[in-house]
Amino acid sequence: MLLQENRAVLQSHAVAYVSLHSPVRGTETLRSTASPSLLQLNSDIQKRQLLSCIRGGNCPGPNLSSMQIPGDVSFFANQLPVPSMEFAFEQAEEKSRFLSEALFSAESPETLDPLFKFHETIAKMTTEAILRLVNDPVLPFCPLDIALDIQRKLKDEPLSDPRLLAAAASLRESSAFLQSETMRPANDPKERDPSHVRMLNDVLRDLEKSFTVPEPPPGVYRNLLYSLNDKVPKFSLLKYPRDPLRFNHVNESLSMIITAINSAEKLIRSGLELFENNPDEPNEPGL
Structure with a gap:
């Protein structure tokens, strides 16, 4: 192929x-x-x-x-x-x-x-x-939509726990901040260093890669962001939490999702850090 x-x-x-x-x-x-x-x-x-x-x-x-x-x-x-x-x-x-x-x-x-x-x-x-x-100077990707999609998947999910909900809420907050404070201004080439915009685009490009499972169980997509169907928008991984071949405990499935969410937030934070100190702004005299 x-x-x-x-x-x-x-x-x-x-x-x-x-x-x-x-x-x-x-x-x-x-x-x-x-x-x-x-x-x-x-x-x-x-x-x-x-x-x-x-x-x-x-x-x-x-x-x-x-x-x-x-x-x-x-x-x-x-x-x-x-x-x-x-x-x-x-x-x-x-x-x-x-x-x-x-x-x-x-x-x-x-x-x-x-x-x-x-x-x-x-x-x-x-x-x-x-x-x-x-x-577009900045890729027209929407990290906040990923975070909102995750929260929709967890809504009324009986297998979710406080750690997972907290991780999802934190990702949403960071994603919203990235879009409003970093992505939008970076679309103006006069405002941002092109090399930093390139690094920001690398972050956006790789964001969905955070949600891949190397060897998912049968019936589960490798990309955790995809549901089994549009009628039940849940994490497919949580439909088979007790698969005897690979996942013997609910906690293991939950842990994999939390790890994916934390990995995505780490990437988003690296995007935010790119512009925390704007190298184009001159230092104040005497500093």
Whole structure:
């Protein structure tokens, strides 16, 4: 497999993956899927598309999730992991992305989209995402969305404990501070040292890597940020806390999640430290 052959290069250099796998599987619903750190970018692009659609008519309903999906996106988001996103049109009654291949693989683009209007829309949205990823001084990733996603997963989770909840709350606080006090000002090249912005981008790029499990049990994604489905947004690792092959105790599963959260916060704090002392500001006389 070509992706496996280039795994080491992709893991060390890839910043994000924007998929164009089967972009038109129907014509009723615009479905967006993204890694947690790209949910905000994905949502912003989709809102602009829907606004344009409202003006022109023939509007699909919005649909955005971070549910795991098959194909190349799964490899990038789950195996490397690299933040990934995808836009696609599908039928409103479509219940599963796995079924989409069977339902629409026989349909030709000319049959589904004879004027290629839906393909044009996906191309515009995909291009906008790529341009943002390439041109924004600071990568358009959202650490706070990762923290919020973790807290949603822990909501009403009977297996969680105070240590885990405290770690999640601390990550949320640090993520919010990073976005408001560091990421936004750093987007102005006049305000920040380019080398520091590069280091900040490295932090953002590697953030989701904090949540990978080297050898997950069967049925658990390697990237802990992915739930088993969008109906039950829980940590998949906690669905199998007593797997006799690898996890014999609930505490071991909880410990792995806490370790991942703490690792992510350590990265975020390193991003904050980059700009605590601005080297471009002259020292006060006499200091």
